[in-house]
Amino acid sequence: MPEFTDPTEQSRWRPLRLLQNAMDDDIGRLYTERGIEGLKPTFVMELLRLHARGPMTITELAQSVERTHSALSQKVAAMRKAGLVTTTTGDDARSKKVVLTPKAEEIVEQLAAEWRATEAALADLEAEIPYALSQAVVDIEEALARKSFHDRIAEKLADDPSWR
Structure with missing residues (x-):
């Protein structure tokens, strides 16, 4: 029997994923330094979108951030656990509206500032390469x-x- 070579030892894009994770960790460190607890960098787009557009169903929010309903449903559950959103019954009994909590409303301007600073830092970084x-x-x-x-x-x- 020939020896099996693990193909996962080679990956062209694993370094990109690791880089993104490291950059997200740096953003998370900024939140911790600011005293913002329970917030993951991966929540920010949805929180900002809800602040800008108001309560949305999970389907509407998923479409607005170009994610699947399943992925957004899981993320909403995590954001709810962190105390950042609540869900209420939507226009029909089968749908849920996602609503920012007062905790999220308190930090949304800081999140917008971080988003702008991150985009500016990325522009600077891209100018260096x-x-x-x-x-x-x-x-x-x-x-x-x-x-x-x-x-x-x-x-x-x-x-x-x-x-x-």
Whole structure:
């Protein structure tokens, strides 16, 4: 039996995920230094969106931040546990409206300031490097419009005897 080589030992994009996690940790450190407890950086977009647009159903919030209903439902549960949102019955008994709590309303201006500062810091960072990540994303999206990621992977799998 041939020796199995763990393919997860190689990953082109794992460094990007690790970088994003480290940057989120730095943002989280800013919240802790400011005395904001229970807030994860991954909650901020939804909290700001709810502040700007008012209460929304989970479906509406998910669509507004381009996430799945399932992912947003889990995130809303975590934000509710942290005391940042509550849910109330929506227009029909099957839907729930997500509402900011007073705790969230107290910090929303600080979150908006952090968002603006983060975007400015990212712009500075991109100016220091030869090829901006935001441009790389646009370029990758354009390449995927020409041929989907699915089709690219399927082509590679067609040549792999382990896939057959």
